[in-house]
Amino acid sequence: AFVRANQEKARFEAASTDFMQDTVQAMRLFSLLVPTLYLFVNCAMAAVVWFGGPRVVGGSMTEGQLVAFVNYLLAMQFPLFLLGTMATVYSAAQASSGRILEILDTAPGIQNQHGARTLPHVKGRVAFEDVSFSYSQQSDVPVLNGVNLIAEPGETVAILGATGSGKSSLVHLIPRFYDPTAGRVTIDGIDVRDVTVQSLRQQLGVALQHTVLLSGTIRDNIRYGQPDAEDEQVVAAAKAAQAHDFVMNFPAEYDTEIGQRGVRLSGGQRQRIAIARALLVKPRVLILDDATSSVDAETEAKIEAAVQRWMVSGTTFIVAQRVSTVLRADRIVVLERGSVVAVGTHPQLLASSSVYREIYESQLGSGGAADG
Known part of the structure; x- marks a missing residue:
């Protein structure tokens, strides 16, 4: 080309x-x-x-x-x-x-701090306290600037914004893929830097836009984070991620070999396997970082409804660029150039936020068919 x-x-x-x-x-x-x-x-x-x-x-x-x-x-x-x-x-x-x-010999950029303790079982209250972040210490323009946000257990919080607004960078601070350059991120009031990385990530589930699957069967990939999971649990997670139906269409069903990085699956199928893998570990905090970008709108709506039932007592963060992905969230956080410019439900933001309204109308039009 x-x-x-x-x-x-x-x-x-x-x-x-x-x-x-x-x-x-x-x-x-x-x-x-x-x-x-x-x-x-x-x-x-x-x-x-x-x-x-x-x-x-x-x-x-x-x-x-x-x-x-x-x-x-x-x-x-x-x-x-x-x-x-x-x-x-x-x-x-x-x-x-x-x-x-x-x-x-390359040491990970994120290490356990001296005296880090094991994170106890948490409810899932996540707080960003005046968080700023830059990928480079020499950068004059921070990726995130003074973000304050609280997500309560049982809530679904959607992060919406244009490309480069800092959506993924914000949620990547929760599992400590990076550390903030200023402020802090807490879970149940505990700074994530004060606990061991392993104990922190054991209570998190993450599904990214660019899905990483491993050579092996569909079953092995879904239970990668919980190798001792029963087949019934694997099937339940696959059903919640709307993956069960297409898996059963394969001759070997859950024992189907998917090839290196899942090359035998479509983009949408890989994303649904990744969501099932994240759900199976029963996380207290679930992060879906544009994890349904390759899925059609109808399947996406089913996944969201199933995730809400699955995470009824946990906290869910949904990062998206499509407004249709965030309409059913309990709260929508609108980011622009690394700062929070609006927080609220869909109807509230339509009435009060020009940035959200502009995004909404550019994607779904000015009609009210998609409202609610």
């Missing part, structure tokens, strides 16, 4: 040429090293015969001792040959291991 075949071909040829040159250089080294080793062994053997022969003739050394020295040199020949062949393999392994160790 971009008519870049010739340019990509040139890039591939350049990379192949560099690899070929490196390989030729390694083979030249190998071709020089092995004959050198053979020359060393043969010279050593000639030296043994040269210096040992007269001693045998003179009687100071027996023929058997001379033959033993020759056999010692012959025994050294094969290990030296292996050493020569391993030289090129070692250089390649050293370069590869350097890249692997660089990844393994």
